[in-house]
Amino acid sequence: MAANQGHVMMLPWLAFGHMLPFFKFSKILAAKGVYVSFICIPKNIQRLPPIPQELADRMRFVELALPAVDGLPDNIEATTDLQFEQLQYLRKASDELYVPIEKIILTRKPDLIMFHFVHCWIPAIATNIFSAATLAFLGPLSELISPSLRTRPEDFAVAPSWIHFPSLVAYRFDEANRICHYFSFRDVSGLSFGERFGKTLEGCEFVAVRSCREFESEYLNLLEELYDKPVLSVGLLPPTLPDNGNHSLIDSKWSSTFDWLDRQKPKSVVFVGFGTEYKMPIKEIHELASALKASKLPGPRKQKQRAQTSYL
Known part of the structure; x- marks a missing residue:
């Protein structure tokens, strides 16, 4: 360019x-x-x-x-x-x-x-x-802004009617209960998440999705039908690292973790992510620590710096 x-x-x-x-x-x-x-x-x-x-x-x-x-x-x-x-x-x-x-x-x-x-x-x-499959599950703009086809948690626990090909994309019931409230309940701002999402899409000239047609072609095509506007797949956008493997551009507090990962054998590490928004209660932190200790599997150790931990 x-x-x-x-x-x-x-x-x-x-x-x-x-x-x-x-x-x-x-x-x-x-x-x-x-x-x-x-x-x-x-x-x-x-x-x-x-x-x-x-x-x-x-x-x-x-x-x-x-x-x-x-x-x-x-x-x-x-x-x-x-x-x-x-x-x-x-x-x-x-x-x-x-x-x-x-x-x-x-x-x-x-x-x-x-x-x-x-x-x-x-x-x-x-x-x-979001992925194309997730966006398609959320539905057309009219349903996002003013829900009529899905008004109960159980409606979110099955594939919606507008997905006209076999799909396993759906929430578990415990998740559906929360997402139903999340997308339909108007908070103190006066808008629900569904309304915000729908109004955003309604005003856009096109939608770009971090996905690829080789992976989600059916869902990407469906999104164009649901949104009635162009949907572009931009690929997976992997992060870039220096060619020499130098981690100097990475936050120093993560350097020891990356150094440990570099020393592990291929396919020997399992990564579990809880999401950036999840605030893990102290009880769950203790349960997780006990489970890791009981597994007797190797892993990086972080020195204790303070008694209270707000999140992982």
Whole structure:
């Protein structure tokens, strides 16, 4: 790609599991000659890696102060600092950024805006990111914005009627109960997650999915029918590492873990991820530690630094 290939504006959700991938992708775009504006909250900018010096002329942070709302603790600007039931207040505060973000968009006039569906009002400003199988399961825009075909938890425990080929994509009942509430219940912000997601898709000109047609062709084709707009598969976007295997670009606190992994035999390690949003209770941490100890299997050991652990 030649230099000066347009201007992309990044607006990730206030969770590091979203901000970090957005940040890494921003660096890739900037390295290709794309100018990138990364909208973020000041405290979160301090917790992100610095912009590499060689990209400083094509990538910059745009700071926006998070408005105060009732129910949101002071100086809290990311999901990692909140319990699950408090996240609705962070969404409400994020919605209060509509006017300042509108001013930024109208002033900077980006060629492309990449954003999380929590910011479902972005398409409305611009015109004035799941697997294909998961997106297809969530359904057409009309069902997301105003559910009528799925109103009970058990409706989410089976493949929906609009998937017209054999599919095993469905939630277990205990998961379905939560997802039904999540997508239909309007929280303090006045919107449900389903409405946010549907309004976002409704206002987009196209949808890009991190998948490939060799893997999910039927679901990608179905999404084009459900959304009535182009659906692009962008591949799996694997992370890039230096050719010499140097881990100097990796956060130093993870270096020992990667060094340990490098010494293991192929196919000898099992990775278990709990998700960036899961706050594991102390009781479950103790149960997990006891199970690992009882397994008598090798693994990296972390020195005890403090008595309290908030998450793994």
